[in-house]
Amino acid sequence: xxxxxxxAEKGSVVLSLENxxxxxxxxxxxxxxxxxxxxxxxxxxLGENGAGKxxxxxxLFGHYVPEExxxxxxxxxxxxxxLPKGSPSAALDAGVGMVHQHFTLAENLTGFDNIVLxxxxxxxxxxxxxxxxxxxxxxxxxxxxxxDLDVKTAQLSVGEKQRIEILKAxxxxxxxxxxxxxxxxLTPQEADGLFVVLRRLAAKGLGVIFxxxxxxxxxxxxxxxxxxxxxxxxxxxxxxxxDKRAIADMMVGRAVPPLxxxxxxxxxxxxxxxxxSLKRGSMRQSLNDVSFAVKAGEIVGLAGVSGNGQSAIAALxxxxxxxxxxxxxxxxxxxxxxxPRALVAAGVARMPEDRQHDGVVGSMSVAENIAIEDLHSKExxxxxxxxxxxxxxxxxxxxxxxxxxxQGPDAQARxxxxxxxxxxxxxxxxxxxPKVILANQPTRGLDIGAQSEVHQRILAARDRGAxxxxxxxxxxxxxxxxxxxxxxxxxxxTDAGAVEGxxxxxxxxxxxxxxxxxxxxxxx
Amino acid sequence: xxxxxxQPRSNxxxxxxxxxxxxxxxxxxxxxxxxxSFAGVSPLTAYWLxxxxxxxxxxxxxxxxxxxxPLILTGLAAAIAFRAKLWNIGxxxxxxAGALAAIGVGSGLLSLPAPLLIPAVVxxxxxxxxxxxxxxxxxxxxxxxDEVVVTLLLNFIVILFVQMLIEGPIxxxxxxxxxxxxxxxDAAAFPKLFARxxxxxxxxxxxxxxxxxxxxxxxxxxxxxxxxxxxxxxxxRFAGVPVNATMLKVALISGGLAGLAGVSEVAGVKGYLSADxxxxxxxxxxxxxxxxxxxxxxxxxxxxFVAAVFVGADSMSRATGVSNYLADLVVALSLLCVLxxxxxxxxxxxxxxxxxxxxxxx
Numbered sequence: 016x017x018x019x020x021x022x023a024e025k026g027s028v029v030l031s032l033e034n035x036x037x038x039x040x041x042x043x044x045x046x047x048x049x050x051x052x053x054x055x056x057x058x059x060x061l062g063e064n065g066a067g068k069x070x071x072x073x074x075l076f077g078h079y080v081p082e083e084x085x086x087x088x089x090x091x092x093x094x095x096x097x098l099p100k101g102s103p104s105a106a107l108d109a110g111v112g113m114v115h116q117h118f119t120l121a122e123n124l125t126g127f128d129n130i131v132l133x134x135x136x137x138x139x140x141x142x143x144x145x146x147x148x149x150x151x152x153x154x155x156x157x158x159x160x161x162x163d164l165d166v167k168t169a170q171l172s173v174g175e176k177q178r179i180e181i182l183k184a185x186x187x188x189x190x191x192x193x194x195x196x197x198x199x200x201l202t203p204q205e206a207d208g209l210f211v212v213l214r215r216l217a218a219k220g221l222g223v224i225f226x227x228x229x230x231x232x233x234x235x236x237x238x239x240x241x242x243x244x245x246x247x248x249x250x251x252x253x254x255x256x257x258d259k260r261a262i263a264d265m266m267v268g269r270a271v272p273p274l275x276x277x278x279x280x281x282x283x284x285x286x287x288x289x290x291x292s293l294k295r296g297s298m299r300q301s302l303n304d305v306s307f308a309v310k311a312g313e314i315v316g317l318a319g320v321s322g323n324g325q326s327a328i329a330a331l332x333x334x335x336x337x338x339x340x341x342x343x344x345x346x347x348x349x350x351x352x353x354x355p356r357a358l359v360a361a362g363v364a365r366m367p368e369d370r371q372h373d374g375v376v377g378s379m380s381v382a383e384n385i386a387i388e389d390l391h392s393k394e395x396x397x398x399x400x401x402x403x404x405x406x407x408x409x410x411x412x413x414x415x416x417x418x419x420x421x422q423g424p425d426a427q428a429r430x431x432x433x434x435x436x437x438x439x440x441x442x443x444x445x446x447x448x449p450k451v452i453l454a455n456q457p458t459r460g461l462d463i464g465a466q467s468e469v470h471q472r473i474l475a476a477r478d479r480g481a482x483x484x485x486x487x488x489x490x491x492x493x494x495x496x497x498x499x500x501x502x503x504x505x506x507x508x509t510d511a512g513a514v515e516g517x518x519x520x521x522x523x524x525x526x527x528x529x530x531x532x533x534x535x536x537x538x539x
Numbered sequence: 540x541x542x543x544x545x546q547p548r549s550n551x552x553x554x555x556x557x558x559x560x561x562x563x564x565x566x567x568x569x570x571x572x573x574x575x576s577f578a579g580v581s582p583l584t585a586y587w588l589x590x591x592x593x594x595x596x597x598x599x600x601x602x603x604x605x606x607x608x609p610l611i612l613t614g615l616a617a618a619i620a621f622r623a624k625l626w627n628i629g630x631x632x633x634x635x636a637g638a639l640a641a642i643g644v645g646s647g648l649l650s651l652p653a654p655l656l657i658p659a660v661v662x663x664x665x666x667x668x669x670x671x672x673x674x675x676x677x678x679x680x681x682x683x684x685d686e687v688v689v690t691l692l693l694n695f696i697v698i699l700f701v702q703m704l705i706e707g708p709i710x711x712x713x714x715x716x717x718x719x720x721x722x723x724x725d726a727a728a729f730p731k732l733f734a735r736x737x738x739x740x741x742x743x744x745x746x747x748x749x750x751x752x753x754x755x756x757x758x759x760x761x762x763x764x765x766x767x768x769x770x771x772x773x774x775x776r777f778a779g780v781p782v783n784a785t786m787l788k789v790a791l792i793s794g795g796l797a798g799l800a801g802v803s804e805v806a807g808v809k810g811y812l813s814a815d816x817x818x819x820x821x822x823x824x825x826x827x828x829x830x831x832x833x834x835x836x837x838x839x840x841x842x843x844f845v846a847a848v849f850v851g852a853d854s855m856s857r858a859t860g861v862s863n864y865l866a867d868l869v870v871a872l873s874l875l876c877v878l879x880x881x882x883x884x885x886x887x888x889x890x891x892x893x894x895x896x897x898x899x900x901x
Contacts, residue, residue: 334779355776358779372771373777
């Protein structure tokens with residue numbers, strides 16, 4: 016089982032990466048990185064997007080070949096052997112397992128089949144399900160990961176799917192388990208459950224690498240933290256001695272200004288959902304009798320585990336959907352739905368959830384992407400002919416005012432990084448001084464520096480009197496920005512009230528579907 | 540062990556695109572030299588005869604321009620549709636629809652002087668071709684029907700319909716039994732550009748259409764919307780671009796251009812409609828558009844190239860006995876070479892050496 020490999024004593028080195036350098040053209044993704052992992056240790060790999068975490072793990076798995084450096088994995092006796100470079104199968108054979116951020120499960124198979132898939136010989140005619148099952152159950156018992164093995168994977172929750180992924184790795188006798196941003200899809204309670212399992216696995220001798228950009232959870236679960244920045248190791252420290260502020264500065268490379276929040280000046284209702292129901296194929300896009308209101312000058316946060324109806328609410332405010340029953344009102348008037356251009360004209364700023372996919376036309380220029388919503392305004396066209404000069408001027412202004420890092424107004428949008436694409440979208444939507452702002456996952460995938468800029472912008476718009484609906488899966492962000500919180504679960508929205516009176520635990524319970532009352536009393 | 544990886548290039552200049560197209564054409568000629576040699580003729584002789592046959596005299600050049608005229612129009616039809624990712628494979632059918640409309644209006648139904656009748660005939664052809672393309676576009680937008688299949692199959696429906704008509708209701712009784720339609724009245728015929736040459740006013744229409752389309756795509760709001768819809772439909776819809784309306788406009792323009800090609804062949808060359816009006820101009824238009832990188836002005840050059848290859852191959856074939864299927868070979872290989880070239884425009888190859896596995900104990 017799990018412990019069958021590894022007679023070597025706990026605390027000895029199980030994985031060692033030495034002087035890894037990887038270049039992509041002129042970009043140095045990993046610059047002389049060295050890292051070692053001990054048996055029974057949880058090492059957190061912390062860093063912003065683009066710091067080199069994913070590249071390093073892809074090198075470890077043989078997906079990329081580094082220009083320089085060596086990777087060694089210990090065998091059962093604790094002797095280190097160099098891994099041949101560029102060979103994923105060698106990494107698997109050496110006992111390195113990975114749980115990817117995007118799961119790699121066959122949805123139409125049961126958990127049992129997903130776990131054993133690919134481990135049996137093709138020539139084997141019979142298989143002993145009982146024996147295989149016995150082995151899996153032993154692993155479940157040892158690790159504390161329990162899940163129903165006979166249910167089709169499609170019917171499992173995200174947390175359960177993740178457990179299947181981990182079981183799949185353990186079943187293959189890994190000695191090093193790598194988890195890439197494992198908590199991104201979990202409720203706070205599910206994340207806590209995962210941490211318990213990881214500690215238990217580590218206590219049994221497994222080496223764990225935990226990749227994350229969230230400081231709080233890294234401090235909660237790891238023994239040691241390695242911080243990456245710009246492809247280099249910015250520092251390494253024992254978690255017990257770590258200080259949150261210092262690590263954040265280490266990640267960014269400079270001090271991050273704390274968020275300035277002024278007291279809110281709340282005005283009248285500007286956006287209102289009145290008993291809105293919407294039924295589409297999947298639960299993601301369905302709403303059930305949803306009512307809430309957003310007032311001028313406040314930020315209303317919408318918390319919820321991904322896929323509980325956020326997309327439907329965003330699609331309605333974006334003008335991409337129509338309600339089945341109920342109404343959405345803008346400034347008290349029923350909203351003209353299914354017409355993004357009318358919404359833009361009415362002063363609604365919309366930030367798309369998937370900014371690469373829905374936000375920009377990659378092969379068009381920065382200037383064109385900034386102007387695209389206002390194409391028919393007098394500013395950008397005369398008698399159907401485009402005014403390129405005005406577009407370029409607007410882009411020049413946006414690039415300066417929103418600090419968009421690009422070669423200029425004519426650069427293709429696809430060449431911009433995620434953070435700069437988000438700034439481009441801010442320059443597009445905020446420049447018109449909108450009255451209603453839909454901020455859908457505004458900082459997902461952005462680094463701390465860019466996050467802080469986006470947050471400042473949203474707060475500034477609210478101070479100016481705009482009403483903001485903030486949809487986010489990041490509780491830290493919701494608590495830092497929102498004046499009030501709503502929680503969405505399976506298409507139903509509950510008002511959780513002012514942020515001041517709330518704690519994360521009760522919001523987490525509501526995200527998992529427990530009523531506000533039960534959550535308040537801390538029961539499950 | 541050598542590993543080859545692909546890395547996307549950030550920006551591709553217009554010059555690079557033009558150079559790649561020229562290299563691709565040259566590469567195609569180099570490849571075709573092999574079968575030409577097998578046919579027992581020196582490739583250089585064959586190519587020289589091809590060149591003479593397409594550009595060597597005023598008459599040859601006029602023939603090339605005549606052949607290029609419908610290719611410019613069907614090439615533009617494909618280029619605008621492909622820009623919006625509306626895969627119109629039905630230019631052949633739209634061409635026949637345009638030609639049929641031209642006969643319907645211009646064979647005696649209207650008796651107008653030429654300055655009025657010619658625009659009426661042209662307009663009828665454009666509308667017929669455009670409306671024919673609107674059918675698959677609506678089916679795509681409303682039901683998600685694949686326009687590749689619908690436009691392709693519509694070609695057969697239209698051509699068979701035309702055959703039925705020219706064997707029956709609109710058959711020319713004076714044509715000695717040949718299946719061809721009643722002729723266009725003289726006032727509807729396009730003027731010739733030069734005395735005793737076949738090149739006709741349709742060429743001017745093609746050039747004007749190319750220029751107009753270039754202005755539409757690069758300078759107007761409609762062109763902006765077409766590019767946005769073609770390159771990222773989701774982002775365009777999110778930003779408020781009317782995706783369906785834009786698609787329908789593209790369908791009308793694309794079908795209309797192919798219909799105009801049909802009018803041009805009837806009113807400029809043949810004078811009547813027959814089932815062999817087009818030797819696949821609709822399909823060749825797709826090749827022309829691809830060779831041109833979907834650029835409207837590039838379409839003119841690409842159409843000239845393809846027309847020259849076909850006209851030159853005919854003449855070369857008469858002189859040497861090498862089959863004129865050579866022309867198909869050159870055009871097809873040019874397309875393949877341009878596609879390969881386009882790939883290298885978007886990616887650069889990078890060679891990296893993978894280390895030899897070493898066992899290292901400790």
